[in-house]
Amino acid sequence: MTAIDVPAAAPLPVLTPDTLVPAEQPTIYFLGVSTGSSSIQRVFPSWAAELGLGDAVLRGIDLPVGAPADHTRRIVEFLRDDALGVGMQITSHKIGVGTAARDLFTHLRPLATLMGEVSCVTKDEDGGLTGFAKDPVAGALALDAIVPTGHWSTGAGAVVLGAGGAGTALTWCLVRRELGEDRPGTLVVTDRSAERLEHLAAIAREVGPDVPLELVQVASADETDAVLAAQPAGSLVVNATGLGKDLPGSPIGEDALLPQDAIAWDLNYRGDLRFLETAIRQEGSRGVRAEDGWTYFVHGWLQAVKEVFRIDVPTSGPDFDRLSDLARAAR
Ligand SMILES: NC(=O)c1ccc[n+]([C@@H]2O[C@H](COP(=O)([O-])OP(=O)(O)OC[C@H]3O[C@@H](n4cnc5c(N)ncnc54)[C@H](OP(=O)(O)O)[C@@H]3O)[C@@H](O)[C@H]2O)c1
Known part of the structure; x- marks a missing residue:
């Protein structure tokens, strides 16, 4: 393995709108x-x-x-x-x-x-x-690394928890029509806000209207757990809610059952990572694969x-x- 030397440059002081000073180097x-x-x-x-x-x-x-x-x-x-x-x-x-x-x-x-x-x-x-x-581009590259080619032909679906910027970008990645058959059989998106769900749906209808889309406005982890229980084996479940990093917690219950053989992708890689922990606990018993946001x-x-x-x-x-x-x- 190649040794890794990390330059120890001190970060420059952070600016604010009131302290903007022109750069002295690129x-x-x-x-x-x-x-x-x-x-x-x-x-x-x-x-x-x-x-x-x-x-x-x-x-x-x-x-x-x-x-x-x-x-x-x-x-x-x-x-x-x-x-x-x-x-x-x-x-x-x-x-x-x-x-x-x-x-x-x-x-x-x-x-x-x-x-x-x-x-x-x-x-x-x-x-x-x-x-x-750039989120859709980076999301598509990460998705390629996480979901094996041909995965969707098994009938697996995708569930995106959270219809903010990242959830919307991943929806674009998953449903765009140029992927042809290489798309989930169904896409379910949850969010607390009907307005955010509608904004995401407008983009999904524009780029991939032939992937069946279900929008679910949720108010509790129990409601989200019920969504997971209805998904086919092998489904991708993405935590794009910010819970586990921006705010503590998880969009799903601690004992929620992920679909059999699910790919559970937490977009966070730091924070309390509770969603990721729930997924890791089911790696042995339910064949779940847990991935983080790194x-x-x-x-x-x-x-x-x-x-x-x-x-x-x-x-x-x-x-x-x-x-x-x-x-x-x-x-
Ligand atoms: N690894 C990476 O490089 C990378 C890149 C992009 C994003 N991310 C991560 O992805 C997460 C989302 O980022 P974002 O920019 O999309 O954030 P965002 O715009 O705040 O979107 C999060 C959405 O999820 C909703 N939400 C919150 N709790 C929920 C729940 N229990 N069930 C369903 N929806 C819920 C939020 O609703 P409310 O507004 O009502 O709370 C909001 O609409 C963050 O943790 C971010 O750090 C990681």
């Missing part, structure tokens, strides 16, 4: 809520060395949940006007950037328009900004690095594994 910004504690602060320097990004650095910008729209706009204008700012990755404010700052983009890629959100911003040669929605995290950031620095990045194989291992060692 900088990819990271807009989130509490970016200082994200593992990408430690991962990026090791990737920059491995991928030959020279003296490029990553710098966080923190914006609280529910911040005023003009703060979001100020940050996007700052990137546009910052000569050494090369791009931005956005986690918690994708919809805010896609709506409040929409007119600041010279180009919006089709997936950003479809999803109504911007998760990655690049600088064009003429200084304009291009907005991307591969998705690595794909998401590598896709941003690819667009912002205009380089090729690996999506599988030993080169991808090396970057994933570097990230694990640095995190």
Whole structure:
């Protein structure tokens, strides 16, 4: 096994809308809520060395949940006007950037328009900004790694718990018609909000109307457990609710029975991971395979690095594994 050396560069102090200062070296910004504690602060320097990004650095910008729209706009204008700012990755404010700052983009890629959100911003040669929605792309790569080719021909279905940004992106990944037969027999999506379910359904109907879609508005774990009990063997069950990381807990009961031979995918890789624990407990007894969100995290950031620095990045194989291992060692 190759030794992994992790550069010990100190992260740059996190910025806020009131403390934005132009970059002194090529900088990819990271807009989130509490970016200082994200593992990408430690991962990026090791990737920059491995991928030959020279003296490029990553710098966080923190914006609280529910911040005023003009703060979001100020940050996007700052990137546009910052000569050494090369791009931005956005986690918690994708919809805010896609709506409040929409007119600041010279180009919006089709997936950003479809999803109504911007998760990655690049600088064009003429200084304009291009907005991307990268969750569907990263989600599709992670899904490919987790669900074996031909899996859906067994009649398995898919259940996505949570119709937020990640749940909507995965729905796009699962139902788009260009996959042909390689799609679940049915898709069930749960959420607490009817409005979010309808937004997701509008996208599902546009990209893959022939996959039967069931929307279930849930108010309790018991209701979600009943949804799981009705699924065929081999079904994919995705926790895209944020429970287990953003908030403690799980969308399913501690003793919920996952479908026989289910693939249980928790999009979280840190937090109390209660959904993942429930799945792991059923690995022996029910043939469940439990997966966490690490591969998705690595794909998401590598896709941003690819667009912002205009380089090729690996999506599988030993080169991808090396970057994933570097990230694990640095995190
Ligand atoms: N591994 C990765 O790289 C990666 C990438 C993207 C996302 N994620 C993770 O995926 C999760 C979701 O992210 P997101 O951006 O989609 O969050 P989000 O926009 O907040 O969406 C979560 C959705 O789930 C709903 N929900 C909450 N509890 C529920 C329950 N018990 N049953 C059904 N629905 C429920 C939420 O409703 P309310 O608004 O009413 O709470 C919300 O609509 C987060 O944990 C995030 O960290 C991981």
